[in-house]
Amino acid sequence: MADIDRHHPTALPRPLRLQCMAGKLVQPVGQGLLKVPFARCYDGLARHVSTVLSVQQGPFHCLDCGEVLTLRNPINKRRHFAHRPDSVCTGETALHRYAKELLVTAKTLTLPALVLTEGRVRQPVFAAGTYSFEAVLPEHKIGTFQPDALVRYLDFDLAVEFLVHHAVDDEKRAKVSAHDISMVEIDLSGLKAGQMNGTELDDAILHSSPRQWIHHRKCAAAMRKLSAAVAKAQLDRGARLKGHILRKRSATAPEGWRDEAMKAVRRTGLEALIDLEVEGGHWFAVPDKVWQAEALFEHVIKPSEQYSPGGKKLEIKGAYPTYHDLSSKLPDWMVRQDLGDYPPKSLAEAGFDKKSYGSPHGAVWNYLAVLTTGNGTVLWSREDAYFYIQPRLQDLLQRRVDLPERVKLLLVAGGVKDTEAGYRRWGTTYRSGNLSPFQLVEAGGDGYHDLIARIAQLEAMVSGSVLSVVDDLCGLPLEPIRVRNQAAMAVIETKRKIALDNAASERQRSIRVQAEQMLAADAKAWLGQQIAGTKINHLEYAREGDAALFELELKLGREGDERRKQIAAKRHVAHLRDQLKEAAKRAFPSERMAELFLNSGHPRLQGGRPIDRCGNRQDLAYITSLMTKKR
Template sequence: MPDVVLVAADGRRLIVEVLVTHACDAEKIAKIRAGAVSAIEVDLSAYRTQGTEAAVRNALLRTAPRTWLFNPAVDEAETSLKATIAAERKAAAEARQRAARRAALALRAAEPRLTPALQAERQSVLALGLQDLVGAPPASDDGFVVPSNLWRAVLINRLVLRRAPTRHGMLWPIEPDEALSALKDCLAPGVLGGVNRPTPAAMKAALPGFVPPQDSLDTFLETLKAYGLLLETKHGLLVNDRAREVLLAREAALKAANQRWRQTETLLDGLFETTGAPMETPAFSLTAWRASVPGFNRSLTAIIEEGGPEWSGLVRSLDAVQSMISGGAPCDSLMGLPFEPSLQEAIRQADLIAAQEALAIEAAERAAADQRVSRLRSRAEVVPGLEVEAWLNRQGKGTPLTPLDAARQGEAMLGVAFRSLDRIAEEFADAARRDALAAECLAVLETAAEKCFDEDRRRLFLRGHRPELGMKSPQEFCRDHASLKVLLSLLPSKRGAR
């Protein structure tokens, strides 16, 4: 039974339940609802053991907390509100679905955007032999503005080959959004985010068959893992260093081979352009020459691709031909190239230059010989008492060469002539010293003879030949201090003694 039932003048009833110790349980509330009579619960638990009658009355009528147990109007309002909220939610969901569909259709219809830079990245990856990896048919190209075989190649190039290591040489794990961000210039506008953009899941739900770029990318990342370029580790998705090193080494080899191709083709084109010789004639075919290069017995492609000493030798030979055509010396071999007229002209020019050089050398040798003769003559002219011309033209002992002949032969023989002249000069100097000593000693002898003889006897003493002097006169015998001493001993001790 309810605690209190109030009846309004119009017959409406209100049940009042007073909470003192226990609130109405669910069963009682269910019975109240079943009776369809509004009910309210007033909480007077605070006045269970205290409070005056006036205070309790005031609390019951005005101040005590109260709660609707059942009110048909509230239920109707709640039901109406829930229906309104449900309708609004449905309308919002439908609007989001339409927006997601529009966004998905926009991504699918994005304008293609191919650039030479992207094409170059693709070609560099394809050159590494990864055509099968990047060229598999795609499940979808939704959200991309380039074909799948292009963005896949670009991803390999940027995420694997060009991924910058740390300063310690390590590669950081790949972040979840890093791969998608790496393809920014391959994606339609809006893929990488925006205000209130529909999620990939919403676009998939709104447009059956639509594949978000992230899904396509995740599928390709799985392919890269299966291929061995990426590794799934406890630290996340990593680039396989060994596979990367193999690809980088292959790339370096391709770059080197391309450089060799460019250098070789530039040399060949320059040869034919300079000479004006045709590349294909009945007598010569550059195509056949490329198939088997004379002197190498291998194709030009094989020589260039392998590189090494053979290619270096080929380039040196082509350089020699180019140098010859440009006016240099004749080359050792034309390697079967049709430049025989250039070779003959180079030989003719070389012979002409050799003849001119021979004449120049001969003239230089004559001038040098004349200079050596002049030097020898100048030195001979300062030797006192030497008859210069007679000595210059007199054959030496044991040789038919004259000093002039020796000087003309070269510096070594000029040195021999100089040494001979030095010996003659020394002999002349010795003779002059001996003559001076003899004159000095003779003057001493004459002075001593004047003291011992009169003029006639002195003259007879000095000029007379004496047996003890080997039949020489004192004048002839007197050559040095020793001979002077002998001669002085022959003079008498006093004048007129003999």
């Protein structure tokens, strides 16, 4: 208690204590023969049964109801005082009364410490210890409330409340606060007085039972000091955290690291787009221009140089698989690992909120957002909610890298060793439509596309995969390659013509052989026949190609089939006539008469000769029936 801490209890000896005079019940309240461990003796003092030596110290009275008690000394049981059988005393206030009387007699009390805390800041109000008092006034009324006791030390007062059944309620707390008097509450509700001896019970009431401050008159001043200390601690913490967050760092690149990003930014002339003021740059362990160059290279320059602009917008996104994290394309060593997910309160102390503190992704997002403001680098799609590269810039960057790479390869093919110098010389001296290649790269449009189309023809000529000759060398030293290709093409053409002539001759030989096989003696006449509507015969027509040969083969097949049919028909007729001759020999007595029948006109055949009229088996049978039968 601040009222009396000018004389710390350690400086005062603990006074002698009286024997215990209070306790709790050992059986349920309201039952007959209520047993209690203490009573008021003949001299008006309350004593614990363990300190009462004989009945001569009576009569004994209950501290609660005032009824006469009987001292009992049962065998093998704890001594106690007992009410009469007809008593209705509950003993509820006995311990409460005893505690107040003990405090009046002892004039000493152990008080708990009172320390106000907020976070890690502590403000002491009162030091814990055992205190001795000048006076103790039981049930002393203060205004509209009456504490169990009021202890005084010099001119300072302390109200004491003993909790047995009812704790200090909100109404009494309000009254205590209104009078601004210090009050402590001692909790005796957990004591088992009937199982304790006098010394133990006194010590529990005065010193060891739980106790708490209801109010302390110096709390308000201590709270002001605490608030000031908390505010200062917050400022200090905020300053430290802010210093940590905004600490400038210069991380060391891993061994073997190649800073392609900064070279690409300089090569493309985009230096003005880095080292910009961007919210969230504290997330990187390298200067702003370094991580911004990396972000510009990964998200804008590299994709622009790899892909020609098309109908679809080139979306800016993170590396696989974290497409949503724009910082994932930056090297891990550039991103700070010493920043955490600080709570909003800590960030506020440091002058940040969640948005301004952000994240590595948020910092890159903010950087791209800055690039959307008027420089034509990056565009934001509100509909799709993503950034994409300005198509004109993408086209320009692609031209800036595409033409040099392609021309330098052509210079290498032309025998130029210093291709960089060769390209610069060519880019400034050569003219295409009154513009240099460098000017065409920056301007773009039809003039540039025309130059690229002619460069593509030269690439095809140089590659040799398909021999070609280009007359327009675009000012590049490719004449030896053109001459080489011309010579190679001449040789190829000669070989081609020979091959074509050999193939034509082979087709002629093939059709001749097939004609002789199918038409025999008629082959020569057939090969000499002219194609309808032309002066070219079959043999010459076969030279014109495989289609012509195929056409002749089909035609030859048809005529060969017809010839075979005619030959077969002739053979059949000859066979029938042989059968007719044999039949005539058998029908006539002599061969001469048989020959005369066969070769003479017959009236039944309209004057025709039988041998000539025998064209099928019906004819054979009919003519045979005309022959004279042998007798």
